[in-house]
Amino acid sequence: MNTPFRPGLTGSRLDRADQIRVKDELLDEVRGNLRARLLKLNDLDPEINPDGTLVWGSMADRPDDAELLFLGLDDGIPCFAPLIENQPPAGQRAYAVWRHLDIMPPEEASTYAAARSLIEWHRGHLFCSRCGTRSALSKGGWGRKCPECNAEHFPRVDPVVIMLATFEDKALIGRQPLFPPDRYSALAGFVEPGESLEGAVTRELFEEAGVRATSVRYLTSQPWPFPNTMMMACIAPVEDDALTLDTEELEAAKWVTRAEVQGAYDGAVDAAFIAPPHFAIAHTLLRAWVDGK
Incomplete structure (x- = not known):
């Protein structure tokens, strides 16, 4: 980062690998990679190690009702977050996660921030805003596409x-x-x-x-x-x-x-x-x- 300032929640090590997430065959390859990792979450809050780093599991830890969001590559290792769509957006509340952020290194918090934002966006945008049809994940989870009118929708910032x-x-x-x-x-x-x-x-x-x-x-x-x-x-x-x-x-x-x-x-x-x-x-x-x- 070319700046004298280092805000929190910045500097993730992940390569977002756009060249992978736009091609279904490449996404299938990284999903099947034996080294692929799944971010461990308690709903939207992260599990962390004593040093503040994120806890990752294997793809075998994927809940039965979860879809996969491709976060990117960490030194070539595919990293995913689980999305359970039938849970509502969190909304405003007292954030227990702040206790975790207090000890998380900025680059770890940055990776977590991307995963959390994606999950919340998907939960709140399950239906096409153009025609009302339930949409489906696209681009590895970095978008949604309507099967009825083909409208594409992307995470809002x-x-x-x-x-x-x-x-x-x-x-x-x-x-x-x-x-x-x-x-x-x-x-x-x-x-x-x-x-x-x-x-x-x-x-x-x-x-x-x-x-x-x-x-x-x-x-x-x-x-x-x-x-x-x-x-x-x-x-x-x-x-x-x-x-x-x-x-x-x-x-x-x-x-x-x-x-x-x-x-x-x-x-x-x-x-x-x-x-x-x-x-x-x-x-x-x-x-x-x-x-x-």
């Missing part, structure tokens, strides 16, 4: 901007009611149709906090599989530090200094807030600002 507003030597952080007590993060929001990243950052900052961006600088990105967003991190200086909060979106917001952010990262007893978890891109964003990037 929703674009989200996550941004740090800055004024003089301060940065703006906020919290939602669902956050753990005292946890704050960067502000974020979905990119709307017909909108640039810069436009989305500017709009969201004004809507949520009443501050007007004077410029927007893109920093880095992260896939976030809860369920399927692409987080794009930006830094945006603003005109002034007066806040007008949208209390439907934010429970609270405040300006913090670099020293206060560093205190949160250090776990100081008098820290001004609890920092976002290290695997979240908000952590990377605040770290970059503290380091003057």
